[in-house]
Amino acid sequence: MAQSNAGTKGVPRFERESQILTVASEVFATEGFATTNIQAIAEGAGISKPLIYNYFGSKEGLFLACLERAGEIVAGEIERIANEDSVGIERGMRTLDGMFHVLEDQRHLWRLFYDRTAPTTGPVAAAVNHYTERITKLADEGVAELMALSGVTDRLDVSAMTAVWMGIVDSLMRWWVEHPDESAAAMTERSGRLLAAILGGVQ
Amino acid sequence: MAQSNAGTKGVPRFERESQILTVASEVFATEGFATTNIQAIAEGAGISKPLIYNYFGSKEGLFLACLERAGEIVAGEIERIANEDSVGIERGMRTLDGMFHVLEDQRHLWRLFYDRTAPTTGPVAAAVNHYTERITKLADEGVAELMALSGVTDRLDVSAMTAVWMGIVDSLMRWWVEHPDESAAAMTERSGRLLAAILGGVQ
């Protein structure tokens, strides 16, 4: 059969992989793993489906690669900030600021880890666990510190508060995705105003 | 062909529908619309797939019925509390308490409205919009009131804070699903302690 469109376009593997990952991360993060159509990713990247399978092996393999790239960015930044010497609310605000800055041009990446339709066993589940644990561990540590300042040490309370904190970050990220004109710096400032409003509105 | 298992089992339609909805809501809410297998719901309810199609027409029809049942419960309760006369943080805490109580035996229902894999057009999308708007409208109103106490009136700030507030409720619900032994009353008390910790931990 005539396959007149085949043949290399001179794009080296690494570059093509990275381009595919960019497209795939956005699609996976917005549609969810199960709903995502590999064909659509191929079209979005301007290539054919088999090339994706050549490079990533399977849909899971592709998703895994997306997770790893995103996970290193997010977990790396959170760990970097945890190693600074802020505590309590201050540490929370710095973490938010860090997230806004590293994810400014790829805001959706955060959502890759909150996908109910992703496989719950195998390497994907392992990677999700790995990164969420790295992130949750530091969140939990920060939250425990904050709560201790008010004399709360109950493990369940700390665990619930950690869930709430992660939920807050998640909400802000989602809100940010829907407001593409807002800069990272603007988001940091906004977060500060929201905090102040809570603290001031209680009387 | 011999279909020896057919024939009525004496369960009237309304009762069967309601039983199917209970099973379906839980599966849809935990797996997501796209990943959910109708066959699995049928097995969970101890009936066959065609019966579901007889009663609900399609997968979307079934999901829609779940949404409507859950939506009325949640939106109804939030509206009831909004008509009371609390404001600010107090109103937020009462809303939480209301949610914990009406959803105590069906905690996952809340998640039905946060499904990225649900259809984005047609009657399902319309229902999701209808209920999230009813809920968000009241949340936004409450949040605007709270923020006004601190002198914040910026629309974007209020909108972001509403997103955060809904995210907090969502996180607590999710945490609750993972801690089935906690009662509604315990959750309300816990929420109070978490709030106090934030307010106290800032100095």
Added chain:
DNA sequence: CAAATATGACTGTTGAGTAAGTTACCACGA
């Protein structure tokens, strides 16, 4: 026996994954 409740066994489509090949690039020898 009419209507309601119920099912086994099918169809059709969608989409993950693959087989088999085509085309461009590049290092090397003459």
Added chain:
DNA sequence: TCGTGGTAACTTACTCAACAGTCATATTTG
């Protein structure tokens, strides 16, 4: 500087399984 062969990049056209949805038929109840 011009073949030439090896390899990396790339595609068309398929297979196959899962699952939404349907059809024809069976059983019970009033």
